[in-house]
Amino acid sequence: MSDAAPELLTTIGLEIHCELATATKMFCGCAVGFGGEPNTRVCQVCLGHPGTLPVPNERAVAYAIKIALALGCRIAPSSIFHRKNYFYPDMPKNYQISQYDIPLGLAGSLDVTTGAGTRAIGITRVHLEEDTGKSLHMGSGGRIHDADYSLEDFNRAGTPLVEIVTEPDMTSPDEGRTFAQELRSILEYLEVSDVRLEEGSMRFDANISVAPPGERGAKVEVKNLNSLRSLHRALAYEEVRQREVLAGGGTIDQSTRHWDEKSGVTRPLRTKEHAFDYRYFPEPDLVPIKPSPEWLEGITAGIPELPPARRRRFIADYGLTPYDAALLVATRAAGTFFEDAVAGAGNVEPKLVANWLANDLLGRLAERSEDLATTKVTPQNLGALVGLVAAGSISGNQGKVVLDEMIATGRPAAEIVDERGLRQVSGRSELEAVVGEVLAANADVVERIRAGDTKPQGFLVGQIMRATKGQANPAVVQELLRDLLQR
């Protein structure tokens, strides 16, 4: 046996920032939104003019509590805001109103299933804060210290932001990504965030360390992870990098690194950039948040069935595979569409509805840059279409043609089938006469077949389909031919 390198374990914790989809900002009345002309959604409060005071957005507090509850957190009876002090040109007050030692939610957990099984990932805390503006550093490197000048857009400044911090409970980049996906799903179900990663409404920071079992590795923080893909790539890169350093006899120092999406590597940040003493202290402009039991009850009542429970139910009640269940539960809209379609399909295998939805409809919508929210196809109409296919009224291929037209026009399946004369004829008695006629007209072919040459049978099927304008059910035609030719 060769000397195997000592086994090394990977430990990952995540910090997720999620913008809340409230109508207005965290501490002022400006609209929350993405993009737009720079500095058009701003006022004296979110620009940090002297003398202005923050007034908390009650909806944002409710959303953050909803998230904390959905993640099984304990809600603090009296939680307070702190000021986090550091200078950055896109932070108007040069302190961020955030939470520190008494966050809204504490000590929750979320189950995550990967190939390695299902594990509970601890949620350390859920807290509320305000987002910064955006800096555009003009000049060579696009970074603040080598810029010729910087442009500031404060439209985003003051957008309510929830920070979710996990325990270092994840053991692989796959588990990290799956956790992030599952969390994103939950946030979408709660209808508290747009969860549009490409617009930065969800951002990740990761802590990752590699060490032999029982030892504690130095924590490396990786920043600038703005998609599930970059989260996974950065974790995978960093895991390999740290393993290689250790294998080469080197050591890992506690540090902060920046993910460079273009070159696919992490790079150390200049120490200056992260050696902050934030000088947290309680925000004197705000009073503690003390949620009343009635308010909490109301928020709890507004939490829908969440992806883990829905997935279990789809497998148990509809007989879906775990794969299909996961696919359909990933967004609240897909799951609900599925259930409505099953109801609309009548007595049909739900599995069949799942296939049509997941493979056919979602695939076609993606090609057209549409989704379930924008499509003209209603769940009831999709269900009816699957019902027609299942009953043999149309063939599967015809069904796909019908679906294309449904996507284009939004008309019901039955209407399209009737108009195009697509309804399949499956009754033996209806087809017997036609088959008889075709056989009579091709006596020579019948002779050859009966003599043992089965090749021309396909020709007869073609003739029958032609005579029925394609409406004959091919399976029934085959059956009839077999019976009649054997006589």
Place this chain on the structure above:
Amino acid sequence: MSATPGSARPPWTLTATELIGLLRSGDLSATELTQSLLERIEQVDRDVRAYITVTPERALARAAAVDRARAAGEDPGPLAGVPVAVKDIIATKGVRTTAGSRILDNYIPPYSATVAERLDAAGLPMLGKTNLDEFAMGSSTENSAWFPTRNPWDLGRVPGGSSGGSAAAVAAGEAVWSIGTDTGGSIRQPASLCGVVGLKPTYGLVSRSGLIAFASSLDQAGPFARSVADAALLLQVMAGRDPRDSTSLPNPVPDYSAHLDDGVEGLRVGVVSQLMGEGVQAGVRQRVQEAITLLGKLGAEVGEVSLPTFDAGIDVYYLIAPAEASANLARFDGVRYGLRVDGEDVAKMNSRTRAEGFGAEVKRRIMLGTYALSAGYYDAYYGKAQKARTLIIRDFARAYEDFDVLLSPTSPTTAFAIGEKTQDPLTMYLSDVCTVPTSLAGATAISIPCGVAPEDGLPVGLQLMGRALDEVTVLRAAHALEEELGPMPHPPLWGSPSE
């Protein structure tokens, strides 16, 4: 200056209460009154320098609107037409607001403070913005980036601070009344040194929205006036819940004038022994003692009370206030408004802007506060100061079990000479020793004049402290004492107004 019918004296010499009568009877118009004050400013402000900015057009326009409303038979409000001066730390839309700092040179706010809006809604023409110690940090108005304000009683002396301009304006007849802000004594101490009435309301009674923050957990705006009754009227306009300030209190606002004449019979008055001792100037102690005797004669039950934690007041205050200030003043970075001094990169631009924009005292407090909040020092300084603050609040609560109001000098000394304490910040800080405890407790207190000190002829102020939200009792006691003390002398600058 022509004499007004019904009065031998020009309008600028009268109290608001007197002026309101003349305005209502039609013997005086708001425009005449405003003009009288603007002329007075023209006449004496080159010596006193109470104002940073005078806004004559704006004041006359507001006065004219009040006169038009009255002429049309409308009611412009009970106080309408009596002009007011506003400390230059209160944001006024469209009017330069500097907080006494170079860093806000030519800063014109895009919005108005709630207090400024309420004054305007009540029909009070704003005469201008008054001088102050930069960002309200100081006790002499010498820390203004622009110029020191001079005490109308003696132009070689300070008016106190930080609201020195607002106090001096009222004392010099350059305003009928004015608005100041008080963080650790910034209304009461200058009121005392200038011989006028100044009230610090309970924390949360007056909205802080638009008050450029020094120490957020302590700052309160309040009135300066020539009488307790006037202060009560102005407080009435300012007080009340504001949705723009989460820390403003929802409690209903009582009628502050209704109980002024109820007297002090049976009122329990506690004289704070810690504030009547060694450090207090003899003449100050003498005048305060005489006032205490008068209160006894009026039927008040006067006793002595010891509040041992008061000795820690200044120490606690000079940790908490600078800590909050260090964060509050971080926004002045040259990025969005105010002064910008360019540098090779953003960080250098920030630090050059702040190096040139802030004065020495502001920098000292930012450093003090930054240090007090730093990792490793937080518990020893800021954390401990907050605990001590709780002890001071408890001391007050115990005292209020036996007393209705507490009494002390407002300032241990009368007005000191310009330049006398600028080289010694610690001595300057001690000017606030009597006023800081009430600020830390978030309660209310008033300073009223109680004569002049025999040794220097300068005004002495007496402080009456009350429970949180008990302005009514404090005003009632102050009014009773004011009546009994009789008319106060005017500063020499007053001249003989009937000339």
